[in-house]
Amino acid sequence: MPTVTLSDALLDELVQICGEEHVFAGAAARFNRARVPSPFPVHRWDEFVPDAVVLPTSAEQISEVVKLANRERVPVVPRAGGTGLTDGAVPLRHGIMVDVKLMNRILELDLEDRTVTVQPGINMLKLSEELKPHGFIYPDNPASYPCSLVGGRIGTSGWSLIGGRYGHTRDLVISFELVLPTGEIVRVGDGGGPKVRKSSSGYQLKHLFMGHQGTLGIVTEATLELVKRPEAEFSAFYAYPSYLDAWRATGDFARSGAATLAGVVLFDEWKLAYLRRDDEAYIPQPESVKAVVALALYGNDDEVRASAKRMLRLGKASGGTYLGDEISQGDWASRHDRYATPLHGRTRDGQVVPMSWHCEDASILYSQLPAVREKWHAIAAGLRERFDMFDDWGMFAYTNGAFKPWGDYLTEIDIGIWEMQWDDESWAAWVDAKREIARVALEHGGSISACHGSCREGEVDLVPEELGGGFEVMKAVKRALDPNNVMNPGKYLLDRAYEEDAP
Amino acid sequence: MIGFRLAAQRPPDPERITDTVVMRFEHIYEVDPNLMTEHTPQQSFPAWDTLRIVDSRWEHLAWMHDHFADSVVSGEELLREIEGEEGEEA
Numbered sequence: 001m002p003t004v005t006l007s008d009a010l011l012d013e014l015v016q017i018c019g020e021e022h023v024f025a026g027a028a029a030r031f032n033r034a035r036v037p038s039p040f041p042v043h044r045w046d047e048f049v050p051d052a053v054v055l056p057t058s059a060e061q062i063s064e065v066v067k068l069a070n071r072e073r074v075p076v077v078p079r080a081g082g083t084g085l086t087d088g089a090v091p092l093r094h095g096i097m098v099d100v101k102l103m104n105r106i107l108e109l110d111l112e113d114r115t116v117t118v119q120p121g122i123n124m125l126k127l128s129e130e131l132k133p134h135g136f137i138y139p140d141n142p143a144s145y146p147c148s149l150v151g152g153r154i155g156t157s158g159w160s161l162i163g164g165r166y167g168h169t170r171d172l173v174i175s176f177e178l179v180l181p182t183g184e185i186v187r188v189g190d191g192g193g194p195k196v197r198k199s200s201s202g203y204q205l206k207h208l209f210m211g212h213q214g215t216l217g218i219v220t221e222a223t224l225e226l227v228k229r230p231e232a233e234f235s236a237f238y239a240y241p242s243y244l245d246a247w248r249a250t251g252d253f254a255r256s257g258a259a260t261l262a263g264v265v266l267f268d269e270w271k272l273a274y275l276r277r278d279d280e281a282y283i284p285q286p287e288s289v290k291a292v293v294a295l296a297l298y299g300n301d302d303e304v305r306a307s308a309k310r311m312l313r314l315g316k317a318s319g320g321t322y323l324g325d326e327i328s329q330g331d332w333a334s335r336h337d338r339y340a341t342p343l344h345g346r347t348r349d350g351q352v353v354p355m356s357w358h359c360e361d362a363s364i365l366y367s368q369l370p371a372v373r374e375k376w377h378a379i380a381a382g383l384r385e386r387f388d389m390f391d392d393w394g395m396f397a398y399t400n401g402a403f404k405p406w407g408d409y410l411t412e413i414d415i416g417i418w419e420m421q422w423d424d425e426s427w428a429a430w431v432d433a434k435r436e437i438a439r440v441a442l443e444h445g446g447s448i449s450a451c452h453g454s455c456r457e458g459e460v461d462l463v464p465e466e467l468g469g470g471f472e473v474m475k476a477v478k479r480a481l482d483p484n485n486v487m488n489p490g491k492y493l494l495d496r497a498y499e500e501d502a503p
Numbered sequence: 504m505i506g507f508r509l510a511a512q513r514p515p516d517p518e519r520i521t522d523t524v525v526m527r528f529e530h531i532y533e534v535d536p537n538l539m540t541e542h543t544p545q546q547s548f549p550a551w552d553t554l555r556i557v558d559s560r561w562e563h564l565a566w567m568h569d570h571f572a573d574s575v576v577s578g579e580e581l582l583r584e585i586e587g588e589e590g591e592e593a
Contacts, residue, residue, distance in 0.1 A: 128570050137571065162571075233572035276521070283524050283532050298572060308581050325579050333564040344543065350523070352534055353542040 024053040050097035059220035067183035080152030083144040086453035088213030092490035114226040120151025139166035157211025159451035164405030165262035176222040181482035214488040232304040235332035238320030239289040246291035249318035254406040258307040260299040271394025345391035345416030355416035362441035363450035364411040391416035410450035434458030
């Protein structure tokens with residue numbers, strides 16, 4: 001077990017700042033906050049355990065913790081729900097973990113200007129339950145809806161399953177307060193007051209401080225968009241005899257122009273084969289069903305009904321078979337299950353083994369989806385051939401653009417991993433495979449990640465290539481704002497910002 | 504009130520559905536037990552508990568629908584409307 005390297009004097013100062021009941025140096029508190037759901041080298045768990053965990057209750061406390069970390073040159077790692085699919089919340093260099101879960105209150109509900117101001121530890125599911133009596137929702141809807149927190153959504157610039165209709169996290173967060181890497185507390189937004197949605201005043205700092213994976217500060221408060229609760233929801237699942245038929249239909253649905261369209265998702269043949277193993281919706285499907293397209297609409301009842309009829313006509317014209325209300329409504333409502341369901345995969349001889357679910361994601365242009373799919377599955381097959389601990393669970397492609405959901409797609413290949421089998425050799429092969437998957441995305445004009453972030457081992461190596469001169473700007477920003485490299489060090493290759501020849 | 508019934512405790516024999524799937528209750532599928540012998544041995548599971556989990560699943564899905572909208576529009580109902588409209592046009 002790794003020993004705590006922080007001095008007693010430093011721990012005493014943390015206690016003075018946060019209170020004795022909010023500072024933890026015991027093994028359980030630290031080990032439980034070492035990993036996130038993305039693949040984790042469990043055989044090297046000790047390398048990622050924080051030295052101490054604090055659960056502050058105010059921005060001022062976080063500010064004091066960060067100032068102390070700067071004075072002592074100790075890493076600080078922010079953590080909200082810990083549900084991210086890259087490793088933003090994993091402490092690569094140990095240090096002090098700042099867990100914001102106790103800061104989970106609604107601070108203000110403004111029904112007139114339609115905003116809600118919250119602390120970073122509140123969860124979207126609980127928030128929506130609080131908003132329902134007022135006729136509103138906060139439509140940030142990740143797969144981790146039941147367990148992720150607002151602070152993490154901002155730190156990762158999250159992606160929403162209904163983003164085509166309502167936007168993603170960056171479209172739904174109006175402004176937020178954060179503690180900078182040197183401890184100052186600032187508020188960033190579009191400009192003006194905290195509730196202004198569009199301003200042309202100054203730099204657009206809101207986007208700079210979203211998606212940094214905890215390397216540029218810790219969110220302490222956020223003002224969010226309130227959206228009228230939809231009167232109606234419509235979802236439809238269509239079966240197709242081939243991937244290409246389904247791919248063409250996906251394009252038809254996505255380009256339909258329906259303002260109520262929240263998302264269209266395409267499941268490929270590998271995904272269907274996986275679902276036929278143990279999913280009640282797909283086991284009874286005939287072998288002729290090779291791919292599935294799903295779509296969802298939200299809005300006023302009259303608008304949704306009119307759009308739904310348009311979609312149903314498109315579905316018929318594209319040669320699809322409507323899979324019925326039970327599957328269409330049930331599967332859509334279960335879209336968050338991957339975070340709650342114990343998962344299992346198969347060894348090469350078909351035996352069931354406990355596996356964790358992992359997905360490599362990218363932004364891929366619609367025109368490139370068929371080609372990328374072939375290459376990604378070939379990479380997964382190579383992994384499985386070498387190590388009987390990986391399992392290809394298929395791919396999906398999901399409309400990606402907010403409000404204009406037709407150009408590029410959040411594309412994921414789901415890979416089951418029998419994590420208890422990790423050793424140095426299999427981990428190295430996995431990292432190589434992730435790098436190859438990212439390489440394919442870039443070769444096809446895409447981005448390494450649409451949703452999860454791209455700072456994990458493997459794909460992160462290609463980030464400078466993807467961003468070009470933008471990566472030089474990232475390094476300059478990091479060094480300017482975090483001169484001592486204490487804020488989540490080791491992520492996104494940003495240690496390079498502190499090398500002698502860095503900009 | 505009867506406190507115990509064997510039928511509530513012991514699930515019926517499985518019916519084979521595919522090479523890798525069996526079924527003991529209508530529309531409730533199970534992985535073939537032969538595939539769960541080496542790494543994840545199956546436990547005996549009372550019938551009432553299986554049915555309880557399935558029932559609560561429907562409650563969960565209804566609860567999740569309710570998080571996002573006041574009502575759920577039926578595709579089957581709309582398809583019947585479309586067929587009627589197309590019939591009138593013809």
